[in-house]
Amino acid sequence: MTDSSYLTSHDGLTLPAVGFGTYQLKGEAGVGSILDAIDVGYRLLDSAFNYENEGTVGEAVRRTGVPREELIVTSKLPGRHHAYELATQSIAESVFRTGLGYLDLHLIHWPNPKVGKYMEAWRAMIDAREAGLVRHIGVCNFEPEHLETLMAETGVLPSVNQIEVHPYFPNLEAIAWNRDHGIITEGWSPLGRGTQLLQEPVIVGIAERLGSDPAAVVLAWHRAHGVLPLPKSGNRERQLANLATSLVLSDDDLTQIATLARPDGRTTGQDPLTWEEF
Numbered sequence: 482m483t484d485s486s487y488l489t490s491h492d493g494l495t496l497p498a499v500g501f502g503t504y505q506l507k508g509e510a511g512v513g514s515i516l517d518a519i520d521v522g523y524r525l526l527d528s529a530f531n532y533e534n535e536g537t538v539g540e541a542v543r544r545t546g547v548p549r550e551e552l553i554v555t556s557k558l559p560g561r562h563h564a565y566e567l568a569t570q571s572i573a574e575s576v577f578r579t580g581l582g583y584l585d586l587h588l589i590h591w592p593n594p595k596v597g598k599y600m601e602a603w604r605a606m607i608d609a610r611e612a613g614l615v616r617h618i619g620v621c622n623f624e625p626e627h628l629e630t631l632m633a634e635t636g637v638l639p640s641v642n643q644i645e646v647h648p649y650f651p652n653l654e655a656i657a658w659n660r661d662h663g664i665i666t667e668g669w670s671p672l673g674r675g676t677q678l679l680q681e682p683v684i685v686g687i688a689e690r691l692g693s694d695p696a697a698v699v700l701a702w703h704r705a706h707g708v709l710p711l712p713k714s715g716n717r718e719r720q721l722a723n724l725a726t727s728l729v730l731s732d733d734d735l736t737q738i739a740t741l742a743r744p745d746g747r748t749t750g751q752d753p754l755t756w757e758e759f
């Protein structure tokens with residue numbers, strides 16, 4: 482990596498330092514919010530089959546004046562479609578829903594290890610990439626043991642692993658594993674869903690000292706750990722604030738923020754080793 486505003490994976494996928502989360506952005510209002518996000522500068526859009534908004538994202542991409550090739554449109558394969566044939570159909574359906582002809586990045590949404598079919602899903606993803614339906618493939622919520630299995634059985638590692646990351650749940654071991662294997666870590670719920678995290682005295686204190694705002698401090702913490710955060714906001718001003726990437730934290734700031742980590746820090750308690758999402 483030579484430019485701190487971009488991250489590059491082992492297979493040459495280059496992504497911007499911040500992406501845009503779209504969970505709950507749907508319909509005409511959702512298109513408007515996504516158009517605002519593109520207008521203020523976001524180029525990576527994160528969607529999912531299960532968010533039921535691939536059509537909304539696709540519509541915004543068609544309406545914006547930003548050239549298609551400058552945008553990275555992401556979606557995700559749901560757990561109920563892991564079996565190979567279902568996965569193959571599901572990926573095509575996601576592409577149809579966007580109306581864009583291809584996806585830039587498609588991710589397996591959850592490993593669902595108790596079901597044990599994520600290898601079938603991964604083979605369908607590899608084949609969809611070869612068929613040109615998706616340009617790059619990756620996963621979400623995969624622990625190192627799941628990634629080892631992908632590697633052992635197919636020799637293909639994901640370009641991206643999108644996992645829960647925020648100061649309450651830093652997930653540093655998973656980030657390090659991804660980094661050591663050239664996998665870009667995207668951070669979901671990077672602002673801890675905009676709840677108590679942004680009122681934490683540690684975060685507010687650093688923001689006041691730096692003349693910044695709490696969300697910007699949290700997103701600078703992500704960058705300091707080499708994570709690409711995906712903040713969601715339906716509000717243009719907050720979208721813009723979340724995109725400001727110039728703030729740099731000191732080692733002392735990072736040490737203070739590290740005190741917020743806690744064993745039960747996941748926002749919704751979804752442990753990928755046991756969580757089943759269909």
Ligand SMILES: NC(=O)c1ccc[n+]([C@@H]2O[C@H](COP(=O)([O-])OP(=O)(O)OC[C@H]3O[C@@H](n4cnc5c(N)ncnc54)[C@H](OP(=O)(O)O)[C@@H]3O)[C@@H](O)[C@H]2O)c1
Nearest residue numbers: 502503504621669670671672673674675696712713714715
């Ligand atoms: N792969 C997965 O399993 C997975 C799971 C969860 C999420 N995700 C992805 O990650 C994205 C982000 O996660 P998330 O939506 O759960 O949570 P988030 O981005 O951590 O937080 C979003 C919340 O924070 C508020 N917010 C945004 N910017 C703010 C700011 N500058 N100041 C104060 N509040 C602010 C938003 O409200 P306003 O909209 O009113 O600004 C919204 O309520 C999702 O949209 C989705 O794309 C993936």
